[in-house]
Amino acid sequence: MKHKKKEKLPYHKYELYEASVQDPKDEMEFVNRVYQEVFQKDATHLREDFCATFRNSCHWVKRGPKHRAVAVDLCEKTINYGKKHTDFLTKDEIQRIRTYVSNVMTVKTPSVDVISVSNFSIGYIKKRNNLVKYFKNNLTHLRNDGIMIFDLLGGQEISEPVKEKRTFSMPDGTRVQYIWDHEEFNPINRNASYSIHYKLKGKPAFERVFEYHWRMWSIPEVVDCLIEAGFDDVKVYWEEDDEDGEGNGYFSQSENVEDCPIWIAYVVGVKK
């Protein structure tokens, strides 16, 4: 029996990811705002953990001539893709980024002002003792006046079989549908599986272009682990609402907030 040939993705998967998920310029603007709010000065040295194609590092070094970044990921192939896509950087900017193909749990890097983790990657660490170990290791790589910042996804919807759909444009103008799929959630250990599918007009959906298997940590769990690891303080940034009660994309330091079905928050460990 003849099998139909699987259709090839018309873009590289990281091109789709960059256009549909990432906003590294704004993300780095936000990271610097948080640092400024904590220490009333700018940060210059960043470490990006779970960096994949290290877009955050690229946008960090664009912020100024003193800015440097180290980017860490286990996957050499992904880092190499990132290295091949740096045309928007000057030679000097490229030289201010150092990449490490390494495990974030054990890597040794120069000390930095900020260690950042994006896209919920803290969930790759599934055991509490490993999370504390990771935070302790990070503390030794932070200068005094340093922060570690990461995002968390939460709310009751993260455990429900939801498919979130939206469309976005590729740089060439092609419209693509993005589907964020909540595939599994185990309430006993809070391990979850999510995936991203893409759908282009006139083509079958490209399923599970990205798959994620994470532990969905709660805010108080990670706050306790940061304190246990030795951070001096922990702050939580929560998204503000617009007039219709929807998130407006602006995150501010908060202590008492109203719950909502699905939310993103940033957790900030402070080393004085």
Ligand SMILES: C[S@@+](CC[C@H](N)C(=O)[O-])C[C@H]1O[C@@H](n2cnc3c(N)ncnc32)[C@H](O)[C@@H]1O
């Ligand atoms: C979701 S992607 C990160 C995407 C990127 N941070 C962003 O902003 O969109 C997760 C990355 O983490 C890497 N990774 C997973 N476990 C790791 C570990 N223990 N040490 C280093 N990298 C790891 C994977 O290779 C993958 O590239």
